[in-house]
Amino acid sequence: MKIMIQELGFFEAVNQRRSVRIFDQNEPFDRDIVRKCLEAAILSPNSSNLQLYNFIRVPENSPLKDSLSSLCMNQKAATTARELIVVVTRRDLWKSRALANYKYIKGIYEGKPDKKSKQALSYYGVLIPKLYGKYPGWSLLKKIIAWWIGMKKPMVREVGETDVRISVHKSAALAAMTFMLGMKAAGYDTCPMEGIDSKRIKKLLDLPDPSEICMVIGCGKGLPEGTYGARFRIPYQELVFEK
Template identity: 40%
Template sequence: MSKVKIFQPVEQKKREAAAAPATDSGAFHAVVDSRRSVRVYADDPIPTEVMDACLDAALKAPNSSNLQAWEMHHVVDPKKKAALVEACLSQPAAGTAAELVVFVGRPDLWKRNNDWMLQALNRLDNAPKSALQYYKKITPLAYDQGWMGWRTPFKWAITRWRGLSRPYPREPIGKWGMRMWVHKSTSLACAHYMLAMRAHGFDTCPMEGMDSARVKNILSLPRQAVITMVISAGKRAEGGVYGERMRFDSSHFIHRH
């Protein structure tokens, strides 16, 4: 593991900040502050180019090992859309929406994507050795749970034993661990998508109030796929935001150690 660059300590010397693209923090906070979960939308459609830009923003979310074990299912077929609204328990946030996208985690596809990553690296003229090493050695150790999860008890035992004497990466372990693993990255894609929508002047509502088995059925997804959220989008209607934003005092949640 020590051969992989991201796990190597950097030289202890003074480091200057590198040039990074300029950003507009005011614009960013305006987007964050004005994003609200919208339960009733106006009839306005969302232009295709906005949908494309926001889905593209979702794909730029940070994700574990850059394995992109996610899918975004934009449901446009009217029959499927009606079925999806029903699977979302006929919530107005789904029923009145211009667009519905299902964010799906695909723990079953980590190996395919790992192979894609190795192929992409091998196409580079000078692929970093540590990156190749990472996708050949580390990711299989981390994500391969074995057929029917047979590695799970061994991973669990090895992790605990090795972790006694040194820092050792503990998760993901087993099929449930892999589900959690995809939920983390897919949730970040959801956040990117919702903020991008707001930046384009549209609104969203994330929904886990839905029947995930039915949603998977509508999208013909395999058993191993996990539904992270369904996100509706459109222009907020008058009264479509249910009240002021409520948050508990930040002192409960932000801890400094």
């Protein structure tokens, strides 16, 4: 269904976005807008441009919607959502994504690789495999190597397996944020949820074992009673510092 919307500007969308927990069941819901916002989401910055995520769309008419809502602990933000988006991290796809980047760069600079493109090729061909490769004891060894190099010069410290997982989740969360702001700009509301049974959701959606759930996002047109209270934020001076 095509719905005419007056899109909000960036700061209007940021200011008006709230986590909305009850969605209207009667308003028409335009799934094309969800697609548009997911297309915007995948333009988000992401670590090494590996794009290690999937977004699983579960609309209200999906046979999985009720089960998924119950695995979001029956939160109203899920049960009343017109569509649920499951943001999934795919650390396991690093090889194919590194190769895609490698081939892309090689394609652009075919025949005439300059210094910059050679660096980029080495990044995806040598450095990324070192960071993302998984071998027994490798995580600890990477941390020791980083510590050793870091004794003499500035060095990236977040190289262990947990750091890599966090990095993948950071990128997924940034994409989720772009999606939610896009939805607000387009006239819809969202609620991110981490109060979920991630293990059962993986099983329900038949996700590969190494994948992880970053969050589930409920979507729809929010009802006024779905916004729980006025917005509260710690004052700027307590959060932002200048040095």
